Amino acid sequence: MNPKIGIRPTIDGRLGGVRESLEDRTMQQARSVAALFESSLRYPDGSPVECVIADTCIGGVAEAAACADKFRLSNVGVSLTVTPCWCYGSETMDMDPHTPKAVWGFNGTERPGAVYLAAVLAGHTQKGLPAFGIYGRDVQSAGDTEIPSDVKEKLLTFARCGLAVALMRGKSYLSMGGTSMGIAGSVVDPRLWEKWFGMRVEAIDMTEVAGRMRKGQYDREEYEKALAWVKAHCPEGKDYNSPETTRSREQLDGEWEDSVKMALIARDLMVGNPKLKEMGLGEQAHGHHAIAAGFQGQRQWTDHYPNGDFLEAVLNSSFDWNGKRAPYIVATENDALNGAGMLFGWLLTNTAQIFADLRTYWSTEAIEQASGKKLSHPLVGDGILHLINSGPAALDGTGEQTDADGNPTMKPFWDISDEEVDKCLKATTWHPSITEYFPGGGWSTRYRTRGGMPATMIRLNLVDGLGPALQIAEGHTIDLPDDVHDALDQRTNPTWPTTWFAPVLTGKGAFRSTYEVMNHWGANHCVMTSGHVGHLYLTLASMLRIPVYMHNVGEERVFRPSAWNAFGTNDSEGADFRACANYGPLYGKV
Numbered sequence: 041m042n043p044k045i046g047i048r049p050t051i052d053g054r055l056g057g058v059r060e061s062l063e064d065r066t067m068q069q070a071r072s073v074a075a076l077f078e079s080s081l082r083y084p085d086g087s088p089v090e091c092v093i094a095d096t097c098i099g100g101v102a103e104a105a106a107c108a109d110k111f112r113l114s115n116v117g118v119s120l121t122v123t124p125c126w127c128y129g130s131e132t133m134d135m136d137p138h139t140p141k142a143v144w145g146f147n148g149t150e151r152p153g154a155v156y157l158a159a160v161l162a163g164h165t166q167k168g169l170p171a172f173g174i175y176g177r178d179v180q181s182a183g184d185t186e187i188p189s190d191v192k193e194k195l196l197t198f199a200r201c202g203l204a205v206a207l208m209r210g211k212s213y214l215s216m217g218g219t220s221m222g223i224a225g226s227v228v229d230p231r232l233w234e235k236w237f238g239m240r241v242e243a244i245d246m247t248e249v250a251g252r253m254r255k256g257q258y259d260r261e262e263y264e265k266a267l268a269w270v271k272a273h274c275p276e277g278k279d280y281n282s283p284e285t286t287r288s289r290e291q292l293d294g295e296w297e298d299s300v301k302m303a304l305i306a307r308d309l310m311v312g313n314p315k316l317k318e319m320g321l322g323e324q325a326h327g328h329h330a331i332a333a334g335f336q337g338q339r340q341w342t343d344h345y346p347n348g349d350f351l352e353a354v355l356n357s358s359f360d361w362n363g364k365r366a367p368y369i370v371a372t373e374n375d376a377l378n379g380a381g382m383l384f385g386w387l388l389t390n391t392a393q394i395f396a397d398l399r400t401y402w403s404t405e406a407i408e409q410a411s412g413k414k415l416s417h418p419l420v421g422d423g424i425l426h427l428i429n430s431g432p433a434a435l436d437g438t439g440e441q442t443d444a445d446g447n448p449t450m451k452p453f454w455d456i457s458d459e460e461v462d463k464c465l466k467a468t469t470w471h472p473s474i475t476e477y478f479p480g481g482g483w484s485t486r487y488r489t490r491g492g493m494p495a496t497m498i499r500l501n502l503v504d505g506l507g508p509a510l511q512i513a514e515g516h517t518i519d520l521p522d523d524v525h526d527a528l529d530q531r532t533n534p535t536w537p538t539t540w541f542a543p544v545l546t547g548k549g550a551f552r553s554t555y556e557v558m559n560h561w562g563a564n565h566c567v568m569t570s571g572h573v574g575h576l577y578l579t580l581a582s583m584l585r586i587p588v589y590m591h592n593v594g595e596e597r598v599f600r601p602s603a604w605n606a607f608g609t610n611d612s613e614g615a616d617f618r619a620c621a622n623y624g625p626l627y628g629k630v
Contacts, residue, residue, distance in 0.1 A: 041115050042083045042085070042087065042089075042090065042115075042207070043115055043116065043117030043118065043203065043206035043207060043209075044089075044090045044091060044092050044114055044115055044116045044117065044118075045074075045077055045089060045090070045091045045092070045116070045117075045118045045119075045120060045199055045202070045203070046091070046092050046093075046094075046107075046111040046114070046116035046118065046119050046120070046139075047070045047073055047074055047091055047092070047093045047094070047120050047121075047122060048070075048094050048098055048104075048107055048119065048120065048121040048122070048132075048134060049066045049067050049069060049070040049093065049094060049097045049098065049121075049122055049123065050066070050097065050098045050099070050121055050122070050123040050127040050132040050156070050160075051063065051066045051097035051098065051099045051123065051125060051127055052099065052125050052126050052127055052128075053099030053100045053127070053128055053131070053132075059097075059099060062097075062124065062125050062151070063097055065124055065125075065182070065183075066097050066122075066123060066124060066125065067093075067097060068185060069122045069123070069124055069144075069146065069185075070093050070094075070122050071093065072185060072187060073091075073120065073122055073144070073187070073195060074091035074093060076187060076192060076195060076196070077089050077091050077195075077196075077199055078090065078091055080196060081196070081199060081200065081203070082390060082452070082454070083203075083207075084207070084366050084386065084387065084390055085366055086366070086390075086452070086453065086454040089199070089203065092110065092111065092114045092116055094106075094107040094110065095107070095110060098127075098132045099127070099128070099132065100128060100131045100132065101131045101132075103132075104131065104132050104133070104134075104135075108134070108135070108136065111136075116139070117139065117140075117202070117203065117205070117206025117207075117209065118139065118140050118141075118198075118199060118202035118203055118205070118206055119134045119136065119139045119140070119141040119142075119202075120141070120142050120143075120144065120195070120198070120199070121133070121134060121141070121142070121143040121144070121160070122143075122144045122146075123143075123144075123145060123146065123153050123156055123157075124146035124148060124151050124153045124182065125146075125151035125152065125153055125156065126151065126152045126153070126155055126156050127156045127160070129156065129159040129160040129162070129163045130160075130163045130167075132160070133160050133163055133164060133169075134169075134171075135167075135169065137169060138209075138238070138626060138627065139202075139206075140172075140198070140201070140202035140205050140206070140583045141164070141169070141171045141172070142171055142172035142173070142174055142194075142195075142198045142202075143157055143160055143161060143164075143171055143172070143173055143174065144157075144174040144175075144191065144195065145157025145158075145160075145173070145174070145175055146176070146180065147175055147176040147177075147178065147179050147180055148179060148180050148181060148182050148184070151182060154175055157173055157174075157175055161173050161602045161603075164601075164602070164603065165602065165603040165606060168623065170582075170601035170602075170603040170604070170619075170623060171601055171602065171603075172194070172198050172579075172599065172600075172601050172602065173601075173602040174191060174194045174195060174198070175191075176188045176190060176191045177190050194599060197575065197576060197579055197599055198579065198599070200388055200576060201388065201576060201579040201580040201583055202583065203387070204384065204387035204388055204580055205238075205580070205583050205584065205626070207331070207387050208237045208238060208239055208331065208383070208387070209237075209238035209239070210238065210239070211239050211240075211329060211330065211331035211332075212239060212240050212241065212242045212328050212329045212330040212331065213228070213233050213239055213240075213241050213242070213330060213331075213332050213333065213334070213376060213379065213380075214242045214243075214244070214309060214310055214328045214330035214332070214333035214334075215228045215241060215242065215243040215244070215333070215334055215336075215374055215376065216244055216246065216248075216249065216306065216309065216333055216334060216335045216336060216374065217244075217245070217246040217334075217335065217336025217337070217340065217341060217374055218243075218336055218340075218374070219336070219374070220336045220337060220338050220339075220373035220374050220375070221338050221339060221373065223373055223374075223375055223564070223565075224377075224502075224563070225373075225375035225376060225377035225378055225502075225563060225565060226334065226336065226373055226374040226375050226376060228241055228243070228334070228374070228376040229376075229502060231630060232376075232380075232502065232507075232508055233376075233380075234627065235625035235626075235627050235628055235629075235630050236507075236508060236584050236585070236586060236625040236626060236627070237380070237584065237627075238626065238627045239331070241376075242328040242329075242330060244309065244328075246336060246340060246341050248309070249302060249305055249306070249309075249341075250345065252301075252305045252308075252324075253298065253301050253302070253305065257305070257316065257319070257321055257324060258301055258304045258305055258308065258316075259304065259313065259315040259316075262304060262315070262361075262362075263300060263301060263304060265361050265362075266300045266303070266304065266360070266361040267296070267297060267300050268361075269360070269361035270296060270300060270361075271296075273465045274465070274468070274470050275466070275468075275469055275470065276469065276470050276471070276472075277469030277470060277471045277486055277535075278469075278471060279471065279472045280471060280472075280474060280533075280534060280535055281472060281474060281475050285474075285475035285476065286472075286475075287472060287475065287481060291481065292472055292481070295346045295472075295481040295482055295483065296483065298345065298346045299346050299349075299350035299351065299482060299483055300350070302345075302346065302348065302350070302351045303350060303351035303354050303355060303360075306333065306335060306348075306351045306355060306368075306370065307355060307368055308324070308327060309327060309328060309330070309333070310327055310328060310330040310333050310368060310370075311327045311329075311330065311368070312324075312325055312326045312327025312328075312329075313325055313327070331369065331383065332369040332370075332371070332379045332380070332382065332383040333368070333369065333370050333371070333379070334370065334371035334372075334373070334374030334375060334376050334379050335348040335351065335352060335370055335371070335372065335373075335374060336373065336374040337372070337373055337374075337431070338373060338477075338478075341480070342477075342478045342479070342480050342482070343479050343480055344479070344480045345480040345481075345482075346473075346478075346480055346481045346482035346483070347431070347473055347478045347480065347481070347482030347483075347484075348372070348431070348432075348482075349431050349432040349473065349482055349483055349484050349485060350432070350470075350482070350483050350485075351370070352370045352371075352372055352395070352431060352432040353432030353433065353434065353435060353485045354435075355367070355368040355370045356368065356369065356370055356382075356392055356393065356395070356432070356433070356434040357392055357434045357435040357436055357464075358391070358392050358434070358436050358451075358452075358453040358456055359435075359453065359456070359461045359464075364453040364454070364456055364461065365453055366390075366453055367386060367391075367392045367393070367434060367436075367453075369382045369383050369386055369393070371395060372395050372429065372430075372431040372432065372565075373431065375395075375565050377499075377500045377501065377502060377508075377563070377565075378395055378499070378500070378563075378565045378566070378567055380500050381393075381498050381499060381500045381566075381567035382395060382567050384498070384500075384567075384577065384580060385496075385498070385567055385569035385573075385577075388569075388573060388576045388577070388580060389452075389569060389570070389571060389573060389576075390452035390453075391436065391450045391451060391452055391569070391570055391571075392434035392435075392436035392437070392450055393434060393567050393568070393569055394427070394429075394433045394434060394437040394489075394537075394539060394567065394568040394569075395429055395431070395432075395433055395434075395565065395567060396427035396428060396429045396433060396537075396539060396565070396566055396567075396568060397427070397428055397429055397430055397564055397565060397566075398425060398426075398427060398497075398499075398558065398561050398563075398564065398565065398566045399426045399427065399428045399532065400425070400426040400532075401423055401424075401425055401426075401554060401555050401557075401558035401559075402423050402424050402425075402426060402528060403422055403423040403554075403555065404420070404422060404423050406423070407423070407424075407524065407528065410527050410528055410531070411523065411524040411527035411528065412527075413521065413523070413524050415520070415524065417518060417542070419515075419516045419518065419542050420518060420542045420554075421542070421545045421553065421554055422553045422554050422555060423553075423554045423555060424518055424540050424541060424542050424554065425497075425540070425541045425542070425543070425554060425557065425558060426528065426532075426538065426539075426540065426541075427497070427538070427539040427540075427541050427566065427568060428529075428532065428533075428536050428537065428538045428539070429536050429537055430477075430533065430536060431484075431536070432484075432485045432537070433485065433537045433539075434450075435464045435465065435467075435468050435485070435487070436450045436451075436456075436464060437450065437487070437489055437537060437539065437568070438463070438464045438467040438468060438487045438488075438489060438490065439489045439490030439491075439492075439493050439517065440460060440463035440464045440467050440490065441456055441460045441463075441464070442460070447492055447493065448489075448490040448491070448492055448493040448517070449493055449570050449571070450493075450569075450570035451570075467487050467488075468485055468486065468487045468537075469485075469486045469487070470483045470484070470485060470486070471483065471484045471486055471535040472484075473535065474533060474535065477533075484533075484535035484536060485535075485536070485537050486534065486535050486536060486537060487537045487538075488525065488529075488537070488538050488539075489517050489537070489538065489539035489540070490517065490519065491516070491517050491518045491519025491520075491540065492516065492517065492519065493516065493517040493570060494514070494515075494516055494570070494571055494572045495514075495515060495516060495517055495541065495568050495569065495570055495571065495572075496512065496513070496514050496515075496568070496569045496571065496572060496573050496574050496577065497512075497513045497514075497515065497541060497543070497566050497567070497568050497569075498510060498511060498512050498513070498566065498567050498569070498574075498577055499511045499561060499562055499563055499565065499566045499567065500586070501562035501563055506587075507586075507625070507630070508586045509562075509586065509587050509588070509589050510577065510581050510586050510587070510588045510589070511560075511561065511562055511588070511589065511590040511591070512574040512577050512578065512588060512590065512591035512592070512593065513543045513544075513551075513557055513574075513590070513591070513592060514543065514544050514572045514574045514591075514592055514593065515541055515542050515543035515544050516541070516542055516544075517539055517540060517541055518540040518541065518542050519540075520540055525538075525540075539568060541568070542554065543557045543592065544592050545592075546592050549590070550590045551592045560590055574591055574592070574593040574597075575593050575597040575598065575599060577591075578591065578593055578597075578598055578599070578600065579599045579600065582600040582601060582604065582616065582619075582620075583601075583626065584625070584626050585619075585620040585623050585624060585625050585626055586620060587613075587616045587617040587620040587621075588613070588616060589613065589617070595612070598612065600616065600619075601619075603619065604616065604619045606619075607619045607622070
C-alpha cells in the first residue's frame, strides 16, 4: 500500500460564532490542496497520489488525537496542516516525530492565519519537531480560494520530498555480495539505512545467484521471452578485445544467456516472484522487499561469471521485455551510497537514474590539445566533466526521450512513448566486455547522452564523526562534435556509456570553476538525474537530517524546515550542518 498525504484543517476552537463562521472555509482549503496533490503527483508505480483529510476541523487536542488515529489507520506518511485563521498552536499541531510535516498559513488580513503559522512553527521548534512553513508572498482576500503559484511550488516540493521519505520507510536495501574492489561506498553501513532512511539492509552471498542459475530457479518462460527480446533489440557493437583475448561466438552466446538469467534472478531477489512459488520455491518467491539493491560484481563474481552490466542497465531502465515499467534501482559494484542517491532521485522524479564514474575533468585547453579543435559552447566555462561508467547506466540516459519542446530528457515510464523506447534501444550498442577486466565475460553498454538536457549530479558520502553528507551540482549535458568526442572517449575504455556534463558555475566556492567541482567531489561515483532538481534534493536531505556541503542551487529555491533559521540566517550551509547535528537522523540519534 502506498503512503498517503494527510491534510489537517486546523481552526479557531472558540464556539459561539467564531468557529462556526470558519468551518466551511477551512475545510475548503484542505480540499483544494488535496485536489492539487491528486492531480499533480503520482507514486512510482504511476498511480495518482492519494490524500486523507481529517474528519473534522481540528480546534483542540481531542480532535488532533482523532486525526492522528485516522492517519495511522490510513497509512498516512506525510502531514500537512492548513488554516486560514488563528488556532491554538500546541493543541492542534501534529506530534508524530517521524512524519514529515508542513503548515500552510493563509496570508489574509481578515483572519490571522499567518499568526497561527508563526505560533505553531515556534511550537514545533521548541518541541524538536521541525516543520516546513508555507506562507504566500501576496495578501489574499478571505474569500479567495485560489492557491497562489508560490504556495503551489512549496506545497508540491514538500509533498514530493515527504512522499520519498515515506516510500523508503520499512523497505530494504539488498546487498548482493559484499565489497567491490575496496570501494568505500560498497562497505554497506546498516546504521545509515536504519537511522536515516528507516530501512533495513538485507544481504546475500553471490553464491545465491550462482545457485539459482545452476538449478534453473527462475521463470523459464520469461527467460525465453527476454532472450528473444535481447536478440531483437540489443544490437552488438565492435569487439575491442585483442586477438589473443577475443572470446568465441559460442562463448559470447552463452554469456548472453547467463546475463539474461542474472537479470531475472536479481529482480526476483529484490521483489520476489509468484512464479517461483508455482515451481515449489515458496521461500525464494518472497524476495527481500527491496526498493534498492547493489550488485558486487568485481571481482569475486566477474573473475568467474559474466559481469552484471546487462542486469544493471536493463533493471535501472524504464522498460524491458515486458514493456514500460518503473525502474528497479540497482547500484553498480554494490556502491550503496550511490544506490541511496539513485533511490532519492527516482523517488523525487519518478524517472530512471544514471550511475556513473566521475572520470575526468577536461579543460578547454586539454580538449583542444587532444582533439585539435577548440571547444566553444555557451554552457561550458573552463571545461567539462566526463561521466562514464565502468559498467552500465539506464538506457533512458541516451537522451532519446524528449520533452514537449523536443529537448532531450528522461521521463516517468507512463510518459514514455513506444517510439522513444525504440530510439533508446537503437542508440545503445552492446560490446563484449574487455577480457582483462572481466575474465568471466559479459557485455558492456555503450551510448552517448544527447546534449542539451538540464541535469543534476549528486553524491551521498559518509564522513567519520559526521555521518552522511550530500553534494549537488546542477548543470547540462553537452554535445561534442563526433571527432572531438572520439578523440576524448577513445582514451579510456570505449565500451562504456558516456555523458559530457557542464555544471552551472556561480563564481563562488566549489563552483568557481568546473575544475573545482571535480576537485571537491567526494568519491569516484555520482548519480545524474534529469532536470534541475537540486532544490528537491536539498529539501529531502533536510527531512532526513543530512547536511548538504556543496551545491549551486539559488537561495530563492532552497526550502528547509523553519527551525533551520534558528541555527543561523547569514550562512545557510553552516546552519544546515548545525541543525542536522542538533536533531540527528530522522529515526533516532546514533
